[in-house]
Amino acid sequence: MKRGDYVVKRVVFALITIFVAITLNFFLFRVLPGSAVTNIARVPHASPQLIHSLEREFGLDKPKWEQYLLYLDNLAHGNLGISFADQQPVSQHIRQDLANTIPMLSLGTVVAILMGLVSGVVAAWRRGGLGDYASSGVALFLYSFPTQWLGLMLLIFFAGLLPAGGMSNPFAFNQTYVQHLEDLLRHMILPSLTVALTLYGGYTLIVRSAMLETLGEDYVLTARAKGLSNWAVIRRHALRNAMLPTVTLIALGLGSIVGGFILVEVVFSWPGIGQAAYEAVVQRDYPMLQAVFLVLTISVVLFNLLADLLYLKLDPRVSE
């Protein structure tokens, strides 16, 4: 069927994109000036022999194409290399970082999407009214705030009331599972709120403009003529069509939030993938940074794929 073709095409396209990204990811780090050993070699008494043996240890003495093949081979086996910073496998780090980041970001994102949907719909329905001015005004305000500033403000106002950083109380011992979860949630509130507020503004504006467009469509007039209540017109006719552009934009945004919240994680000392990226840059920890980039590109591609597949579900015209 046509729809099956569409799915296959999208998936193949996503895989190719990921492969290209992996390749670029490899070469990007190789063309940067300086190598991993530059920093280590800067220590006093670093002899050329030491530098050379370090290069050999990390495989940096081999030709680039051989390094590339090695990289692909390792990647295929889930081996992302050894961190230059602490000699531990990068894949372990990444797994832990993702496990820390995903719940915090998901909470923030889900809240932002729900709030953005509601206030966007209200603003569009009450276009030009008080509700519209209030909700669009707040949205524009939040949308234009720098994330780290918003985070700092929340930190200033709520630190003390809520934990100011980290994921758990380091002084709590012998917690039950429920206590641990509660502690984690309390730590999550501020960073998640920062994420939610940052995204909320953008989502409200997207939903509002998409709704305004659909509310002007003729089928909405037809729906009203049929005698449907305002709510039914929105729910059954306007919202689903307004979701088409919204889904794409949200999915595109979702791909980048995995990496886009380095600032939030640094402000709140959240040991997630953003924090890891920041530390890897500071320490010139190539394998780690490479892995972080890989995760980010793959998540962007996967969310795009998700958007395409959702589109198929939402819009019957897509497969044509």
Added chain:
Amino acid sequence: MTLLAIEQLNVWFDLDGGRQLHAVRGVDLSLDAGERVGLVGESGCGKSTTVLAVMGLLPPNASVSGRILLDGKDLLEQGERSMVPHRWRDVAMVFQGAMNALNPVRTVGDQIREPIELHGIATGERAQARVGELLELVGIPATAGARYPHEFSGGMRQRASIAMALACKPKVLLADEPTTALDVMVQAQILQLLMSLSDELGLTLLLVTHDLPVVAQTCGRAAVMYAGQIVESGPIDELFHDPRHPYTRLLFAATPDLVGTDEVVSIPGAPPPLDRPIQGCPFQPRCPAAFDRCLQEDPALRPVSAFHRAACHLNEVAAGMGRGVR
């Protein structure tokens, strides 16, 4: 018996900068049960606004005065609230062919079924069966209900809109440019369908169009609108053979005929802007027969024969001299 009566309908739109556009200016129109009436005029003359006012579907910046009586009950009495229970149950509407009147992401059958269930006509399988009947009534196979609007041709989509409009067995059907943007063959089929349906179901039809021949083919009576007013109304034969307003006469002259012997005339000029007061007769600047009185005084819609009315000073002059305007 009068089923739908529009009395002294006025519609204003609030524009930016505190200006108001007087889109419909004192329209009177009545439809008897089972009658087919045409409402004709060029774009922007207020014909669609009149129809939307009957449905209570005007945008929020519109204000309305006058009365719209359905079976003697005023639909404007309590604003939108008094209209809502009648929407689709008593008065249904077919929108312009070019319009995107069907929701692209829902199946056609689903959209026809929606008002059936909403107004409690039928539910479940009975509603589904009714959708099938309606589709077949307009000449579409019942199974096509499972398809989406983009899988339909323009003509089929318009048939589906008609089926949707008939879903709750309305008394009045308002058709706003139902054949615009359809090719001539399909146009003829749709008109034929509307006519046979109104005969079979005893449906009262108000056909809004800019296309005079369409009205001449379909309707028994017509009203011609210009600049928000009705300038002439009467039986279609009298309008055609004995137009009493220069605008009607020019409209007929502007219609190309099949043989192509007569030259097609266009009416020079444009209708007056409706966001400022109009001095005298609104058609006067474009009227070949205008005289000094037309500059001063807006002619009222007066009877020229038993069922025929026109708003032109020439008719009084002619009546005084005992002959028609020609």
